[in-house]
Amino acid sequence: MSLFNSKAKLWVAGRKQLLDKINNGLSKETRPAIWVHCSSLGEFEQGRPVIEGIRENNSGVAIVLTFFSPSGYEIRKNYPVADYVFYLPLDTRSQAKRFLDIVHPTIAVFVKYEFWLNYLSEIKKREIPAILMSAKFRKEQLFFKNYGKFYRKAIFAFEHIFVQNEASKNLLNNIGYSQVSVAGDTRFDRVAEIAKNTKQFTDIQDFVGGDFVIVAGSTWEKDETIIAGFFNRHPDKNIKLILAPHEINQHHLEQIKQKFKEPVLFYTEMEKNIPEKNIRILIIDTIGILSSVYQYGSIAYIGGGFGKGIHNVLEPATFGMPVIFGTNYQKFSEAINLIRLKGGFSIKNETDFNMIVDKFLNDSELLEKTSHISQAFVLENCGAKKMVLDHILNIQKKL
Numbered sequence: 001m002s003l004f005n006s007k008a009k010l011w012v013a014g015r016k017q018l019l020d021k022i023n024n025g026l027s028k029e030t031r032p033a034i035w036v037h038c039s040s041l042g043e044f045e046q047g048r049p050v051i052e053g054i055r056e057n058n059s060g061v062a063i064v065l066t067f068f069s070p071s072g073y074e075i076r077k078n079y080p081v082a083d084y085v086f087y088l089p090l091d092t093r094s095q096a097k098r099f100l101d102i103v104h105p106t107i108a109v110f111v112k113y114e115f116w117l118n119y120l121s122e123i124k125k126r127e128i129p130a131i132l133m134s135a136k137f138r139k140e141q142l143f144f145k146n147y148g149k150f151y152r153k154a155i156f157a158f159e160h161i162f163v164q165n166e167a168s169k170n171l172l173n174n175i176g177y178s179q180v181s182v183a184g185d186t187r188f189d190r191v192a193e194i195a196k197n198t199k200q201f202t203d204i205q206d207f208v209g210g211d212f213v214i215v216a217g218s219t220w221e222k223d224e225t226i227i228a229g230f231f232n233r234h235p236d237k238n239i240k241l242i243l244a245p246h247e248i249n250q251h252h253l254e255q256i257k258q259k260f261k262e263p264v265l266f267y268t269e270m271e272k273n274i275p276e277k278n279i280r281i282l283i284i285d286t287i288g289i290l291s292s293v294y295q296y297g298s299i300a301y302i303g304g305g306f307g308k309g310i311h312n313v314l315e316p317a318t319f320g321m322p323v324i325f326g327t328n329y330q331k332f333s334e335a336i337n338l339i340r341l342k343g344g345f346s347i348k349n350e351t352d353f354n355m356i357v358d359k360f361l362n363d364s365e366l367l368e369k370t371s372h373i374s375q376a377f378v379l380e381n382c383g384a385k386k387m388v389l390d391h392i393l394n395i396q397k398k399l
Helices: 006-014 018-026 041-057 070-076 093-103 117-125 149-156 166-174 186-196 202-208 221-233 250-259 290-296 333-341 350-362 364-380 384-398
Strands: 033-038 062-067 084-087 105-111 130-135 160-163 180-182 212-219 239-245 264-266 281-283 299-302 323-325 344-346
Touching: 018 084, 018 093, 033 041, 041 062, 041 070, 041 105, 041 130, 041 186, 041 384, 062 070, 070 084, 093 117, 105 384, 117 130, 117 149, 130 186, 130 384, 160 166, 160 384, 166 180, 186 290, 186 364, 186 384, 202 239, 202 290, 212 221, 212 290, 212 350, 221 239, 221 250, 221 350, 239 250, 239 290, 250 264, 250 281, 299 350, 323 333, 323 350, 333 344, 333 364, 350 364
Parallel strands: 033 062, 033 105, 062 084, 105 130, 130 160, 160 180, 212 239, 212 299, 239 281, 264 281, 299 323, 323 344
Antiparallel strands: none
């Protein structure tokens, strides 16, 4: 696949002589190590509050962070809180043994869906405390099938599992695993921290002024078509758009620009050009700032709901915004709960989008009420970080 796919190519290249790289990197390390493994960028964001909590509470440990996917490693390979960041070597007996011989972790922390049988088997043999955090289980998984006894070994290798909901705890209890706590999802803690320590962008603030603003994050083509349709049909409305597409290659950015019948401004051009007052559309053509850009919105639109699934709805919700998204949200409990609480809204087409936006444009009381619902939803679900971190720190005290 590396011949045809850029991500696969990075995956292969990143694992060449990987164990030698890890060995060289850790050759002079004398501190006890805590190993944290995340599959990709999404899992990293779940693990991040705990990683940063470990660092804040214990400067005397070395934090070793590993990724399975290039989309996590390539973006976070220079993450300053971790002392070492690597790809995870392949899950074979020999590589698992050598990796653990090199890193010699005192604690291993896995995030959400990581069940590497050889690593977990070797961890259990060595009596290394292993924790699974922000986990979510479904009855369809192999662990809970009549023929899933072999795979259950992965579950029982963990010293403790922190799950997101009661249903996951019950599934584990049903197969005889009792070292489980319902902690919730650490992503709530993460987005709450973003809101407290958010970065300010004066150029974006100047663009926004005091206008009603839609922030559309992680959009795909269908999302962009719907949003552009709204602006093209309402050229006189006192409303602005900040759009951050999922893909920011030049071809896609040009496609987005062509969808609008009015001038657009790209974020990377803001320093060169003083925006004209009549420009209503700002396109974020860089990565890494979207989570902070949400602070400037009145309402948010989250992309991906007309494809494989919606992106992060918690990032805008933490700033107190109604959140709109497409129809494919059923696998995301936070979106389901926002809809139930009337802080989130699913749309099927441009007509639905127009109707919802118009409601909030014309009813400031409704906007304020819905914004409060979204923000309260995030704040009420914080706390997973503390549960997981306290457990890790207690283990450390006993070692």
